[in-house]
Structures are given as C-alpha cells and as structure tokens.
Amino acid sequence: MRYSPLITDLYELTMLAGYVDEGMADTPAVFDLFFRHNPFNGGYAIFAGLAPALSYLENLSFTSEELSYLNSLGLFKATFLEYLEEFRFRGKVTAVPEGTAVFGNEPLLTVEGTLAEAQFVETALLNIINFQTLVATKAARICHAAGNGTVIEFGLRRAQGPDGGLSAARAAAVGGIRSTSNVLAGMIHKLPVKGTHAHSWIMAFPDELTAFRKYAEVFPDSTILLVDTYDTLKSGIPNAITVAGELAERGHRLVGIRLDSGDLAYLSKEARRMFDAAGFPEVRIVASNELDEFVIDSIRDEGGRVDIYGVGTRLVTCDGDGGGALGGVYKLVRSGDRPRLKVTSDTAKATLPDRKRLLRALAPDGSFIQDVITLDSESIVPGDTVFDPANPLQYKTIPVTAQLIDLRDVVMSDGKAVLGPSDNLNVLADRTADQLQKLPQGTLRFMNPHRYKISISKGLLDLRQQLVKAIQEGSTHG
Structure with a gap:
C-alpha cells in the first residue's frame, strides 16, 4: 500500500524547503519516536505499526500530480519542487519488534539520515505508529479481560473512516484479536473473517x-x-x-x-x-x-x-480513560556532530539526548525486571547502578543474576527494509501474548497497575545534565 508523501503537516514541507535554502538539508540528524505516558492509565503499551511505517519510508516519493498540487499553493520555489522530484528516504531505522511491551519515554523507533529526510517523515510515522500502538494496546487489554474466551474485531462501522478501519483491524491482531468482521482487512492482512x-x-x-x-x-x-x-x-x-x-x-x-x-x-x-x-x-x-x-x-x-466477544466501537476508537490518542512524539536527539536536548521548565523531564540503546533486564526465568536506556557507546552490565530519569536521586542496582538484552534492531538500512517476516500477524500476536506473561505481577491490572521500572544509565544521566547546564548558561550548543 502506498502512502502519499502529502500525508504530512504543512510545516514539514516548509521546514524542508527552509533546510534546502539554508544549505542544511544534508546535515546528519537523529530523531527518536516515543510516548510519555502509558495509554488507558495502564501499566504498558504494545508497540505496533512498524511494518506499515517501513513500507511508507521505502516507497516515499512524489508523483507529478502531487508536485503540481504543491506548486498550486504558491508557497514553494521551483528549485524546491525540482528537489522534491528526486527526494527519497535513504536513512536508517532502529526499532523494537511489533508486539513488544513498551513503556513511557523509551525510544521505540530511531531514524537516522539527513536532516531533510529524517525531519520530513515525522508526521506520517507518528500517524501510523501512534494509532496502531494505541489499538494494539487496547486489544491486548481486552484479550486479557476475556481470559480463555475468543475475541473478534467488529469495529468497522464505528471506525474513523475506511483507513482507520483497516489499520484498527491490523493493530487489533497484533494485540491478540486474530479475526475481524472487516472483509477488506481479511483480504489485505490475511485475517479470518467472522x-x-x-x-x-x-x-x-x-x-x-x-x-x-x-x-x-x-x-x-x-x-x-x-x-x-x-x-x-x-x-x-x-x-x-x-x-x-x-x-x-x-x-x-x-x-x-x-x-x-x-x-x-x-x-x-x-x-x-x-x-x-x-x-x-x-x-x-x-x-x-x-x-x-x-x-x-x-x-x-x-x-x-x-x-x-465481538468488540467494536470501544476498540477501534480506543475509548476509555487515558485513551483517545497515544501522544507519541518525535524529537531531534542529534544533529551534525552534537547531541541535542529539549528542555522544559522541569529539567527532570528533559528529553534524552543522542543515540541510545534500549535494554531489558531479564530474571533467570525469563521474566522482565526493568528496562534501561543507555548511550549507544556505553557499556553496562548486571550489577551497575541506574537512575530514575525523572528523579536522579532515586537509583537502583541491576541484579547481578539478570541478563541484559537489546530490545531494538536495525530494521531499515539505506532506505531499504531489512526486517524479516514482520507482517505475519499471528507471529506478532504470539509475541504480544508471550510478552504479557513475562511482565511483573500487577502490571496487567486495569486499576492502579504496577509501575514498571524504566531507568537511565550513568553516562546518559551525565550527558543530559551537562547539556541542561550548558543551555541554562546561555550556550547555543544544546
């Protein structure tokens, strides 16, 4: 399925035109996609939408009709429209697999490329991943409530348009709802129709x-x-x-x-x-x-x-407290040869700069202990001290018996997907079910769930504090 490059906010195009004019378009850049709070006031989210996102990136190009429309707006120079004729995404993407249990403030997907290409894809990536992650999470919660019962997705007539209905059916399958009433979704996504x-x-x-x-x-x-x-x-x-x-x-x-x-x-x-x-x-x-x-x-x-259980409206519209939208964001974490940081009035909530790794600490039985975000170049082992990103005075030691695994892999290189058979929805649903079984007790509760621990490494903590200090002192290098 082709996603038009015009599935974007106008400011992505105006910024792109500005980068081209300023000679900045080819500056190396790194962006992280993450969300801040678990949806539905719950204890987790289920990452979804990666395969459609990679398809968008791999096929990104402007048709003559789309360029003609942009020309009709009267905003852009002819030289910029000529630039768009050859515009492609040729960058690198690192991401967690679909069906993975994830949490607030973790870098779920990282885009590396030129400033032009990495910035331009922001809106479309957020549109695809925010919605599908939200629906997959709702589906996982519904399947957990159903126990041994079967759940069917019945939501097409209440979905946000035909595109929303197709995306919701796919994401619901990632979350564990493996059949649908939507006949087109059945054909496209190879789902049983009921x-x-x-x-x-x-x-x-x-x-x-x-x-x-x-x-x-x-x-x-x-x-x-x-x-x-x-x-x-x-x-x-x-x-x-x-x-x-x-x-x-x-x-x-x-x-x-x-x-x-x-x-x-x-x-x-x-x-x-x-x-x-x-x-x-x-x-x-x-x-x-x-x-x-x-x-x-x-x-x-x-x-x-x-x-x-035939579940429709409240699944595809993600109804419920803390639902409605995931609130995922896409932030610049490195440009040129410098790490970048967005600082708010609460410095403890500043974004996490630079290239990073997302690690998960596993107990000897394979259950999840906590996640740790580190600098890409940093070495960390069981027994090391890690810190609460919102309150660095709170820290803990990774158990020496734990195993640390990388949650993310390179899924696209030079603009080409290197991911395996990621769109097998049964495989993704099985992964979701396995992930939920390994979460700490209480994480799946609907009311007042256990708060899964997310920590940052000493190196990442120090870099963030250095950048915050430089910004507070008036430096332009943050």
Whole structure:
C-alpha cells in the first residue's frame, strides 16, 4: 500500500524547503519516536505499526500530480519542487519488534539520515505508529479481560473512516484479536473473517423462527443466530433451539447464538443452561454491544458464560480513560556532530539526548525486571547502578543474576527494509501474548497497575545534565 508523501503537516514541507535554502538539508540528524505516558492509565503499551511505517519510508516519493498540487499553493520555489522530484528516504531505522511491551519515554523507533529526510517523515510515522500502538494496546487489554474466551474485531462501522478501519483491524491482531468482521482487512492482512446477521434479517421475514430457518438453510455449517430482536429468553433462544434440532436432523449443527443487548452476564448464563438442557452443549455464545475490557471483566466476574466477544466501537476508537490518542512524539536527539536536548521548565523531564540503546533486564526465568536506556557507546552490565530519569536521586542496582538484552534492531538500512517476516500477524500476536506473561505481577491490572521500572544509565544521566547546564548558561550548543 502506498502512502502519499502529502500525508504530512504543512510545516514539514516548509521546514524542508527552509533546510534546502539554508544549505542544511544534508546535515546528519537523529530523531527518536516515543510516548510519555502509558495509554488507558495502564501499566504498558504494545508497540505496533512498524511494518506499515517501513513500507511508507521505502516507497516515499512524489508523483507529478502531487508536485503540481504543491506548486498550486504558491508557497514553494521551483528549485524546491525540482528537489522534491528526486527526494527519497535513504536513512536508517532502529526499532523494537511489533508486539513488544513498551513503556513511557523509551525510544521505540530511531531514524537516522539527513536532516531533510529524517525531519520530513515525522508526521506520517507518528500517524501510523501512534494509532496502531494505541489499538494494539487496547486489544491486548481486552484479550486479557476475556481470559480463555475468543475475541473478534467488529469495529468497522464505528471506525474513523475506511483507513482507520483497516489499520484498527491490523493493530487489533497484533494485540491478540486474530479475526475481524472487516472483509477488506481479511483480504489485505490475511485475517479470518467472522460474522452473523443483523436484526434487519429477522425483521425482513414474517416471524423470527422463519428468519432463523432461512438463514440456517443458506449457511447450514456456519449459522450463528442473533436472538435478541424480540425477546431473548421467551422467543430468541427457544427458536434457536428449534433450529439447532432441525440442523442436527440434517447432519449439521448450530454454531452459536449472539446476544447484543440486555444483561449479558445473566442472559449468557440462562442461554447456556437452556442449550445444555436441550442437548446442545456445543452451541457457543457470542456477546456484543459496546464491550471493552471493563465490561468483559464484569461479565466474567458475575459468572457469565460467554465464549466469544465481538468488540467494536470501544476498540477501534480506543475509548476509555487515558485513551483517545497515544501522544507519541518525535524529537531531534542529534544533529551534525552534537547531541541535542529539549528542555522544559522541569529539567527532570528533559528529553534524552543522542543515540541510545534500549535494554531489558531479564530474571533467570525469563521474566522482565526493568528496562534501561543507555548511550549507544556505553557499556553496562548486571550489577551497575541506574537512575530514575525523572528523579536522579532515586537509583537502583541491576541484579547481578539478570541478563541484559537489546530490545531494538536495525530494521531499515539505506532506505531499504531489512526486517524479516514482520507482517505475519499471528507471529506478532504470539509475541504480544508471550510478552504479557513475562511482565511483573500487577502490571496487567486495569486499576492502579504496577509501575514498571524504566531507568537511565550513568553516562546518559551525565550527558543530559551537562547539556541542561550548558543551555541554562546561555550556550547555543544544546
């Protein structure tokens, strides 16, 4: 899929034109992409969107139609538009794998190249990765709430446009929701497509039982009946039981029923009781209707008997406290031969300068202890002291029994992706599930989760303090 280079903010183009005019376009530059706070007031995020981001970078070029449009704006010189004709991304990208559990202020993706190319791609990278990471995180939370239950993505009709629907289906799969109602997403992303029928199918026939029978005649081996059009317990389920018996007589079976309204915990328990009593324990119960991790958790806590959860609106729109947007940012950390730093009024919240490594300390059993951000050139080993980036007076020692691993790899070199089969969504979903199992106890809690520890090395701490001091003293070299 080609992403137009015009998927950008105007200021990326005006800055690019300015760099070209000032002779700065070829200055070496390094940018970090990160977010500051875990979404949904949760304990983690799931990184997603890398493969689409690399596809954008690899295919970045301007068509004659796009250049003609830019010319029509009356903002840019002819020499700049000629420059754009040959403009490509030829840089390097280092990133964590999709499906990795990540946390606030960690450099998830680093872009190295010329100032022109590394700056220009900011908006598109944030657009792709912010949304997909947010959806993948929401999906992982929903799958955790569902336990052994299956979750299907049902959100296309409530997504933010067709592009949002496709991206949400992909990101949800990274987070663990491995099937979708979105047929185009099924084709593009190789996802199983699932679905039932709407209330309008029932209402189009003289009565509910006729509607059920006709649907079962058309799809005898994949029938799931929506049972709440009129009265779930007095009409819908009894009629579904009748059709289940008729299918069995013809050598088929009713796959399931769907509950789309009412008290889903109570109705699912009653549905399970009724189907079991009728001799159909294999019939599965699907629930939908404004589900999210909190509603699903409540259904299970109340003893609900739901087998499959169809999750739509609150997944694809990332509804919930701390949701809505990830808040990822893209900051310059080195230009030319100098590390760069953005300082706020709170110097403890200053960005982390220069090229860096992102390490994870593993316990002997493979579980995660903490993450450590270091300078790229710095050596760090178990037993070393590391520091809280927001409060350097707080520090801790990496356990001597820990193993330190690099979380990031080079995924693009000279503008060409060097990543393996990253877009196999089942592989990515498996990685997400494995990562969540290895987080410290309490990290997956929905309320007041455990705060996973992120530290910085002594070398990175010292460099940041030096740059802050230089800026405070009026230096222009920060």
